[in-house]
Amino acid sequence: MMKYWLMKSEPDAFSIDHLKAMPRKTDHWDGIRNYQARNFMRDQMAKGDLAFFYHSNCETPGIVGIMEIVSKSAYPDHTAFDAKEKYFDPKSTPENPRWIMVDVKFKKKLKKTVTLQEIKAQKKLADMRLVQRGNRLSILPVSSSEWNFILKMAGEL
DNA sequence: GCCAACGTTGGC
DNA sequence: GCCAACGTTGGC
Numbered sequence: 001m002m003k004y005w006l007m008k009s010e011p012d013a014f015s016i017d018h019l020k021a022m023p024r025k026t027d028h029w030d031g032i033r034n035y036q037a038r039n040f041m042r043d044q045m046a047k048g049d050l051a052f053f054y055h056s057n058c059e060t061p062g063i064v065g066i067m068e069i070v071s072k073s074a075y076p077d078h079t080a081f082d083a084k085e086k087y088f089d090p091k092s093t094p095e096n097p098r099w100i101m102v103d104v105k106f107k108k109k110l111k112k113t114v115t116l117q118e119i120k121a122q123k124k125l126a127d128m129r130l131v132q133r134g135n136r137l138s139i140l141p142v143s144s145s146e147w148n149f150i151l152k153m154a155g156e157l
Numbered sequence: 158g159c160c161a162a163c164g165t166t167g168g169c
Numbered sequence: 170g171c172c173a174a175c176g177t178t179g180g181c
Contacts, residue, residue: 008179033177034164057179116180134162136178 003044004142005051006063006130007104016053016065016109025106026070030079031087033099037139041074041102044141051104052142052150054130062115063150071103110154124149 007029009015019027032038046069053065076097079085092098119125129140142150151157 010179036164061180134178136163138178 003046003049004144004147005040005045005049005069006054006140006142007051007067008054008056008138010057011055012058015055016067016106019053019067019104020106020109022106026103028071028077028101028103030077030101032077032101032138033080033087033089034138037137038100040139040141041100045069045074045102047072050107050147052147056138060113060115062113062118063110063154064113065109066107067104068107069102070105074100074102077101110151111156112154114150114153118153119150122149122153 019025032041049069051067051069052063053067054063055061076094077087077092077099078094079087080089080092080097080099081094082088083090087099089098116130119128120131125131125146128142128146129135129137148157
């Protein structure tokens, strides 16, 4: 059963246009250093799942596009092993990796960005984890009804 | 840049 | 195992 996700990235660091410009429009989603987000990737994410690409910490936060999980499973995040990397974690080693990542492929940009402001204004989306108090998780599950509702808001359905 | 709301760390 | 101090996220 295909599942839906929302994955946050700061567009200054890595935007949907960066993903689109990658070879085969595919990249690994590295840098996740939160256990809950990691566990979603490890335990629930599967090849073929779809995810919203969310731009966070920017002028207009919101959902800008769709990508697909294309790695068979999550696998060790090598950026945690490298002391020169921003998200280096000495407690994660190749022998015993603490952090993992998946590969994602660009599918499309939404016809219209669905902004956080618009999402917050929708009563039907009040239960989304994205808009709940203090939620800072960078990977979140999205229900199929929420997914379809947002696609409609984007003029995609 | 501010700061609320987290999550993590580490002393005890 | 508690909890204060600290670090981070991310909207504004």
